[in-house]
Amino acid sequence: MRPSVQEMIAQSNGKKNKKVIEKIIPIILFLIASVSVLTSIGIVLTLIVETVTFFTRVPFFDFIFGTTWLPFSNKEAQFGILPLIVGTLKVTLIAVIVAVPIGISAAIYLSEYASENVRRILKPVLEVLAGVPTIVYGFFALTFVTPVLQAVFPEIKIFNAISPGIVVGIMIIPMIASLSEDAMSSVPKSIREGALAMGSTKFEVAWKITVPAALSGIIASVVLAVSRAIGETMIVSLAAGSTPRLDGDFTGSIQTMTAYIVQVSKGDAGYGTTIYYSIYAVGFTLFVFTMVMNILAGYVSKRFREEY
Amino acid sequence: MTESAKKAVYETKQLNLWYGSNHALKNIDLEIMENEVTAIIGPSGCGKSTYIKTLNRMVELVPSVKTSGEILYRGRNIFNHDYGVEELRTRVGMVFQKPNPFPKSIYDNIAYGPRIHGIKNKKILDEIVEKSLRGAAIWDEVKDRLNENAYSISGGQQQRICIARALAIEPDVILMDEPTSALDPISTLKVEELVQELKKDYSIIIVTHNMQQAARISDKTAFFLNGEVVEYDHTDTIFSNPSDKRTEDYISGRFG
């Protein structure tokens, strides 16, 4: 006759100590979870420390308000970041012009009009579009969009702000579309039915009920997409050129903050040179821009959320 | 066994429980006897589920729970610092409202308890699985499909698998929290018959919102209202000759 189960349990509990495991595991998991915090601290510290070194060589105000970015000049290097910011904003502007109407229209179509079957086809397409590596988009901008643009507008140069802008726009369409669609889908069905029952057309329901109700989510999606566009690197590195400039020209070569960091990293600016530190100063500026956008997006979606 | 020779498994003394600021159990005093079926009845929100979950300290999974008073299990206060919840729950099994088998095979479901408590021997596990399934009167229905997923059988069968799972560690007490509320009448009947069978070897505490069920299967019944025990007595007495007006009103269906 075997011993009872309770006896066997008592025996095996006596042998090994579960309590030790139960005490250690949470500590290990907490340490693992703090890696993400350490990463953030690492990013901020890295950027600050190296940027401070940069400012010992280049005055802060020259960097912030300087209108010329000429880091590679042998005679007198100049580090005024405005041209890089303007370059970034040009590409972002074009991207927003392309992506916002298309992205929001697609979101409205998906949430208000499309049947379940159509959604089942279109949503994966958007997912694929979101999953295409940016290097592929960059190649597409350089070898397809730019030549097509040049065929129509001969004044456009091989490197310009328009082509990468359009392609960055294509890249962020899925983000706007799917986040906006989430916001619209969370508008309760009963509200829509209420409007339909009064004789509204589908368009009127979408435009006067759903979009206003989901507006905070839609705006947040656009702000997040802008943040992505600002931080986008490979498309602009391949197709926008490397000419920092402050003017309003979109047809010729420009340079963005991200593309500058890549340009320096590719070359062999030695460790410890001013150029080396300049990529951290530019990276810091970029980081501030994207963080402000992300915090803004979080604020918008929290502050203006509709209560149903 | 005669009435006088029976011992108490649970003695609850001046138990109070709060969810945050909500006073859910008030000055509960109850003595629960071994090898009996004790039913706990009352309208929803009366604290009956909270009480049964306090008996194996599952209630502590809800954040912000506070308790005072004592619950003695076999003479030992379960709120004592050196009383591990795992040890308590190894002695006290539980069956829940909704059948909740693990998404594993039927065999692995039953063997889960013995395994986590260190029983690895395949032969012994086989023996335990068969004995538990027989104990839960479901062996004949599932003996040829032990390796199938437990979700492939009916809800009523799933609930009996859950009972078998609780039996597998040969507990002293089985807590049942409205075990038939999600089942059809025929499955309910089977579980009720099973409870009658099980009380030979186990002490059973069952929460039910179904008064007929309490009348059918229990030896003692406690009537809870607004977190208090209104009346606790032999089931026959409670249903035929209640001493409190509120008990009578509830039993005759005037509220609840």
Add this chain to the structure above:
Amino acid sequence: MRYIEQQTVVKRMNGRLIANSIFKYIFLAATLIALLALVILLYRIVTQGAGHLSIEFLTNFASRFPEKAGIKAALVGSLWLMLVVAPTSIILGVGSAIYLEEYAKQNRITTFIRMNISNLAGVPSVVFGLLGLTIFVRALALGNSVLAAGFTMSLLILPVIVVASQEAIRSVPGELRDASYGMGATKWQTIVKIILPAAIPGILTGSILALSRAIGETAPLIVIGIPVIIQFLPAGVMDTFTALPMQIYDWSSRPQQEFQTVAAAGIIVLMAVLLFMNSIAVIIRNKFDKRY
């Protein structure tokens, strides 16, 4: 008297219905533009690069001559990269998710960690490159090795894995936890034997999607100084290497027209790898579709 005249309503009805159908097609057209962009992109790349695809392309190293240029070093390099990224990011990501969902108390530290993870997801990848350059390449002196790049990429995709794993863990029904605790199982036993097995499909799907992002990322690799022209394969994680997107970037930015064909061929290989990974994710998702 009545405020609404039936006649006016009928008169206006036509216009409203026309607006309705016009806008329906405008919205549909916008959606189709996205689809069209994808089709053109894929068509262009396949027609440009398919001619250059061959066994030699997969088995040759990079070369100055477009017709001899191959992708071997990059392909093997990307695999090496995954060898570091997959375990690192999954252990860190799933561990963080378990902590946040199962152990973390509702306090400021937890809120801070959560906020931190969502903010990290919005940091541009090129900035992660700067972090990797400073911490892994220089401070820890790992150089431009597989390990340095792998750690950098792991941190980059960490938020994606954490969020996906959290969702997967959260979707495990509470009743299963109760059943396990009710048997006297400890918290860790419940996590290992009940929660993780039930959450594994969601965790794997999310992880594979995150890894496919890491395989396509270029900017952090450029910033930490991963070279392009490499004529050997790494023998260990401390060796330097190159990766698919680096190689494609190099070919794309060369002036000679022929190299664009090579770049397109490289993109086909990269996209094939991504397609393969995504199919696995879809298969896992379908196979383990909700059983409770």
